[in-house]
Amino acid sequence: MNKYLKTFLLRGMAFAGFGPVVLGIIYFILEKTLAGFSLSGSQVLLGIISTYIMAFIQAGVTVFNQIEHWPVAKSLFCHFFLLFAVYTLFYVSNSWIPFEPKVLLIFSAIFTVGFFVIWATVYFSVKTASKKMNSRLN
Numbered sequence: 001m002n003k004y005l006k007t008f009l010l011r012g013m014a015f016a017g018f019g020p021v022v023l024g025i026i027y028f029i030l031e032k033t034l035a036g037f038s039l040s041g042s043q044v045l046l047g048i049i050s051t052y053i054m055a056f057i058q059a060g061v062t063v064f065n066q067i068e069h070w071p072v073a074k075s076l077f078c079h080f081f082l083l084f085a086v087y088t089l090f091y092v093s094n095s096w097i098p099f100e101p102k103v104l105l106i107f108s109a110i111f112t113v114g115f116f117v118i119w120a121t122v123y124f125s126v127k128t129a130s131k132k133m134n135s136r137l138n
Helices: 003-015 018-033 041-066 072-093 101-137
Strands: none
Touching: 003 041, 018 041, 041 072, 072 101
């Protein structure tokens, strides 16, 4: 098995369970703060399956950053595109956001800005830590 696929699957399995836990916490908070909040069994099941898959993929796609023979731009694009597609698909299918052009545009803008802010923060933090480590080794 390809080592990157194996890493993707292992990371996905290790962290996928966190999605439904977060969903459960959100549903609990909504129940306590919104009068009359209730969900059907099918809504809860769809939410659990969706958040499990989303967490699985989110953890797994970090492998793109470790494919050393890929340029940074390629790994960044693959990471971004896969996450964006999965999040958009599940947010719309769960009715967490409506399928309306204006809403999808706002969601896309927020997702894009958030992704690149987080990515840049991680990228420059790792780069700074690597420079410090290399200077200590020299």
